[in-house]
Amino acid sequence: MYDSVLNTVKSMLGVEESYEAFDVELITHINSALFVAYNIGVQLVKNYTIDGPNVTWSEICPDVNLIPLLKSYIGLKVRLLFDPPTTGVLHEAMERQVTEFEWRLYVESDPANNTEEGGSTDVDD
Numbered sequence: 001m002y003d004s005v006l007n008t009v010k011s012m013l014g015v016e017e018s019y020e021a022f023d024v025e026l027i028t029h030i031n032s033a034l035f036v037a038y039n040i041g042v043q044l045v046k047n048y049t050i051d052g053p054n055v056t057w058s059e060i061c062p063d064v065n066l067i068p069l070l071k072s073y074i075g076l077k078v079r080l081l082f083d084p085p086t087t088g089v090l091h092e093a094m095e096r097q098v099t100e101f102e103w104r105l106y107v108e109s110d111p112a113n114n115t116e117e118g119g120s121t122d123v124d125d
Contacts, residue, residue, distance in 0.1 A: 005057055024081050045061075
């Protein structure tokens with residue numbers, strides 16, 4: 001599996017790793033998606049932008065449990081910005097998936113849902 005953020009996204013889009021013509025656009029979209037992830041609560045490192053294929057997932061996200069979901073989210077978010085589907089139905093389905101990923105990232109990143117003792121955080125207890 002790819003550890004490079006840029007190369008992971010390129011692979012998800014079907015772009016060859018060695019093909020660099022779209023790198024600036026892809027990096028811009030990746031950084032925008034990372035900003036959104038950060039805003040919904042994902043704990044990213046202080047400088048959570050990428051500038052090329054040398055930045056890895058573990059460098060931007062210290063929580064290794066979130067990385068698989070973050071990869072899917074960033075890949076799909078970039079796909080919608082870079083190469084959106086031509087059919088409305090597919091576009092809506094992808095948007096719903098992005099929304100679900102955002103919700104799951106938010107819930108998983110919320111400190112109130114992650115107690116040290118593993119106890120319930122439900123208010124109704």
